[in-house]
Amino acid sequence: MDLRDMLHISIGNLWRMKLRTFLTASGVVIAIAAFVAMLSFGAGMQENVAEQFNKLGLFNTMIVYEKRTESDNERRHRNQDDEENIEEDSTSVNDSLVVVDMIIKPLDNEALKLLSKIRGVSLAYPFESFAISVTIDDSTYETDAQALPLDAYKTKLYSELSYGEHLKSDSSKEILLTDQFIKDFNIEFPDSLIGRQLIISAKASSVDSGLYAIVKSDSFNIIDKVKELKFDSLLNKDYVSTVLKTEANDAIGRFVDGYMNRNEIVSDTLIIVGILDNGTGRRTSSKQILIPMSIAEKFNSKGAGRGMMDMFSMVSGGQIDLFNQGSESKSFSKITLNIEQGFLHKNIADSVKALGYRPFSYAQEFEEIQQIFLYFDMGLGLIGLIALITASLGIVNTMVMSIIERKREIGILKSLGADETYIKFLFLTESGMIGTIGASAGIVFGWLISRLGSFIVRSFMEKEGVDAIELFTMPIWLVLTAFAIGLTVALAAGYFPASKAAKVDPVEALRSD
Amino acid sequence: MNKLWIETANLCRHYKRGTSTVKAVDGVDLQIYQSEYLAIVGSSGSGKSTILNMLAGLDTPSDGTVHVDGTNLFKMSRKEIASYRADKIGMVFQSFNLIPHHTALYNVEMALFFDDTPKDERIAKATAMLESLGLGERLDHKPSDLSGGEQQRVAVARALVKNPTVLFADEPTGNLDQENTNQIAKLLKDLNKKGITIVIVTHDLPFAKENADRIIRMDYGKIVEVIKNGGSNGSA
Ligand SMILES: Nc1ncnc2c1ncn2[C@@H]1O[C@H](COP(=O)(O)OP(=O)(O)OP(=O)(O)O)[C@@H](O)[C@H]1O
Ligand SMILES: [Mg+2]
Numbered sequence: 001m002d003l004r005d006m007l008h009i010s011i012g013n014l015w016r017m018k019l020r021t022f023l024t025a026s027g028v029v030i031a032i033a034a035f036v037a038m039l040s041f042g043a044g045m046q047e048n049v050a051e052q053f054n055k056l057g058l059f060n061t062m063i064v065y066e067k068r069t070e071s072d073n074e075r076r077h078r079n080q081d082d083e084e085n086i087e088e089d090s091t092s093v094n095d096s097l098v099v100v101d102m103i104i105k106p107l108d109n110e111a112l113k114l115l116s117k118i119r120g121v122s123l124a125y126p127f128e129s130f131a132i133s134v135t136i137d138d139s140t141y142e143t144d145a146q147a148l149p150l151d152a153y154k155t156k157l158y159s160e161l162s163y164g165e166h167l168k169s170d171s172s173k174e175i176l177l178t179d180q181f182i183k184d185f186n187i188e189f190p191d192s193l194i195g196r197q198l199i200i201s202a203k204a205s206s207v208d209s210g211l212y213a214i215v216k217s218d219s220f221n222i223i224d225k226v227k228e229l230k231f232d233s234l235l236n237k238d239y240v241s242t243v244l245k246t247e248a249n250d251a252i253g254r255f256v257d258g259y260m261n262r263n264e265i266v267s268d269t270l271i272i273v274g275i276l277d278n279g280t281g282r283r284t285s286s287k288q289i290l291i292p293m294s295i296a297e298k299f300n301s302k303g304a305g306r307g308m309m310d311m312f313s314m315v316s317g318g319q320i321d322l323f324n325q326g327s328e329s330k331s332f333s334k335i336t337l338n339i340e341q342g343f344l345h346k347n348i349a350d351s352v353k354a355l356g357y358r359p360f361s362y363a364q365e366f367e368e369i370q371q372i373f374l375y376f377d378m379g380l381g382l383i384g385l386i387a388l389i390t391a392s393l394g395i396v397n398t399m400v401m402s403i404i405e406r407k408r409e410i411g412i413l414k415s416l417g418a419d420e421t422y423i424k425f426l427f428l429t430e431s432g433m434i435g436t437i438g439a440s441a442g443i444v445f446g447w448l449i450s451r452l453g454s455f456i457v458r459s460f461m462e463k464e465g466v467d468a469i470e471l472f473t474m475p476i477w478l479v480l481t482a483f484a485i486g487l488t489v490a491l492a493a494g495y496f497p498a499s500k501a502a503k504v505d506p507v508e509a510l511r512s513d
Numbered sequence: 514m515n516k517l518w519i520e521t522a523n524l525c526r527h528y529k530r531g532t533s534t535v536k537a538v539d540g541v542d543l544q545i546y547q548s549e550y551l552a553i554v555g556s557s558g559s560g561k562s563t564i565l566n567m568l569a570g571l572d573t574p575s576d577g578t579v580h581v582d583g584t585n586l587f588k589m590s591r592k593e594i595a596s597y598r599a600d601k602i603g604m605v606f607q608s609f610n611l612i613p614h615h616t617a618l619y620n621v622e623m624a625l626f627f628d629d630t631p632k633d634e635r636i637a638k639a640t641a642m643l644e645s646l647g648l649g650e651r652l653d654h655k656p657s658d659l660s661g662g663e664q665q666r667v668a669v670a671r672a673l674v675k676n677p678t679v680l681f682a683d684e685p686t687g688n689l690d691q692e693n694t695n696q697i698a699k700l701l702k703d704l705n706k707k708g709i710t711i712v713i714v715t716h717d718l719p720f721a722k723e724n725a726d727r728i729i730r731m732d733y734g735k736i737v738e739v740i741k742n743g744g745s746n747g748s749a
């Protein structure tokens with residue numbers, strides 16, 4: 001009597017009780033299918049997040065922000081915003097209109113120098129963006145431009161090109177478009193754009209034009225204002241504050257008016273050399289078009305391209321010194337650090353903090369995400385496990401029934417020379433078979449469910465215009481784990497009944513009719 | 514006289530039921546010799562089946578000992594007792610005890626599960642055994658498709674297929690007509706001549722007298738008479 005005989009006997013017995021076997025195994029099938037489908041989702045999520053992060057080079061990127069004196073709550077709120085809207089810098093700047101922050105240390109050229117000297121930082125470059133108009137042939141598009149130093153194109157974040165090549169130097173009259181740009185403006189043959197000319201232009205508003213408007217505007221006469229004042233009420237604190245408030249609002253209105261309307265156009269003609277692959281959807285922090293540093297400098301020095309609100313918030317935040325608009329005091333909304341392989345993000349983050357800035361690292365973030373996935377997986381696994389426990393009670397029930405019915409058979413086997421180990425093994429084989437059948441079918445069903453889930457998610461994503469991401473994967477470890485769990489639970493469930501079977505008194509069993 | 518094979522001393526099997534005690538077997542001293550043909554007779558409830566179960570190590574005595582070939586059976590481990598049953602003993606039960614959902618062939622084949630006989634050899638042996646008992650046409654029949662006599666013969670085939678040293682048979686001819694009884698009687702006689710020890714329980718005293726070397730008569734759990742075949746009588 002070898003294992004093959006034993007399996008043969010078990011299969012025979014299970015086959016004889018087809019319906020019961022089917023029902024008992026169904027419990028395992030459902031549990032394992034749920035377990036597999038859910039964990040497949042977890043595994044897919046985790047795999048994809050890692051893949052996306054890695055593909056975009058986010059694992060060797062750290063963003064540095066200015067540190068502000070905010071309450072912890074506000075900062076936490078801001079942190080969330082920043083992480084979600086890395087590419088939408090304008091919104092986070094708008095936020096600072098609401099929360100009046102005090103900047104402890106500005107992110108200026110000095111900061112850039114210090115940050116680039118941190119050990120492990122291979123490159124530090126500021127994030128600068130402009131609102132500009134782009135004219136290709138007869139079409140004009142309103143979009144955002146970003147300037148990057150040449151070295152930044154060597155980092156993973158910006159190295160992938162869909163078409164063409166990179167900018168040749170920081171001062172060449174060239175421009176890179178992005179997939180995002182192509183997509184947003186529905187351009188049909190992006191490759192035909194390579195080598196073509198394009199004109200970028202921006203309204204250059206200066207702070208001066210705004211300030212001038214505060215003092216002198218068509219509808220404003222300082223004498224009339226003075227006449228309106230009630231001098232005897234000036235001792236009243238409330239009256240004074242009301243007057244000041246009205247006046248301040250008035251002045252802001254006039255500043256904006258002047259800023260908006262008294263401006264000139266700055267423009268340049270550039271050649272399209274390539275199209276950057278920044279994927280569809282909001283995945284990278286690159287703006288829609290990328291211009292060389294020297295072009296950016298030119299636009300910048302004329303005050304071009306900054307949105308009005310942008311400018312206003314910078315003034316209110318102290319980022320722009322109204323009376324000294326020199327280049328030394330220019331500060332950036334953020335600085336990107338490219339981190340060399342093998343350096344711990346935590347150490348670099350500590351150095352950044354020591355310099356008085358606020359670091360944000362995707363790698364550190366990823367660890368937290370992984371932690372969340374771990375809990376998520378554990379939660380899902382637990383649900384599957386509860387289903388499995390229910391299924392295992394079904395197995396116990398079936399096995400106990402089977403043993404009661406086959407008491408005489410056990411007695412006969414014992415009289416023929418079967419020892420207790422054999423009887424125990426015989427019944428364990430049967431429950432193990434139930435587990436094997438259930439787990440195998442469960443894995444197949446779980447896979448089918450995950451395919452269905454994947455199909456639904458994918459078609460939904462495609463409908464939403466997002467790159468479809470595979471959220472369900474079935475790594476081999478998952479299949480093996482599911483199988484092992486199904487089998488183990490079935491064997492554990494069968495163990496108690498099998499031990500009971502082994503202890504059956506043959507004399508009593510053989511006497512019973 | 515042949516070698517002493519099984520020896521019991523003060524063998525008892527008492528069942529306590531509340532205040533009363535049923536003494537199914539009560540102080541039996543019995544010697545069974547190798548290649549002996551022993552018949553146990555006695556009225557119903559006199560303890561014949563109970564003795565057989567204890568000799569086979571299936572039942573545990575409440576007192577006394579059973580020695581098999583010099584070894585105390587109930588000092589052995591359960592595993593050793595199991596292999597004693599597997600290797601040495603063939604049993605025919607009073608109520609056949611065939612497994613109803615298996616075929617005649619499979620029921621017989623099962624007896625060879627526990628001694629490493631390969632599958633095809635098991636089937637060959639079981640088939641030959643059933644054929645020799647006139648059941649060659651019945652191999653694939655379930656017990657419920659067989660007559661009482663046929664079931665009886667399947668049970669005998671199962672006991673004999675592994676060539677036991679000792680055959681314990683509880684009423685092996687109880688359900689058989691004269692022709693089948695004679696057939697079984699001849700089979701047992703032939704086996705005995707080949708050296709197999711036979712212990713048979715029967716109501717049929719003429720059958721016992723015709724076949725057995727020695728007859729033991731039991732009453733109320735005790736041996737009340739030992740009849741040496743060939744006329745020599747003695748009391749226990
Ligand atoms: N588990 C038990 N509990 C109580 N009494 C029992 C039990 N098993 C057997 N007995 C009793 O022991 C006595 C002997 O039973 P046994 O089966 O050995 O008789 P037997 O001689 O084989 O009878 P028969 O010729 O009818 O088969 C009977 O009186 C029976 O009722
Ligand atoms: Mg009996």
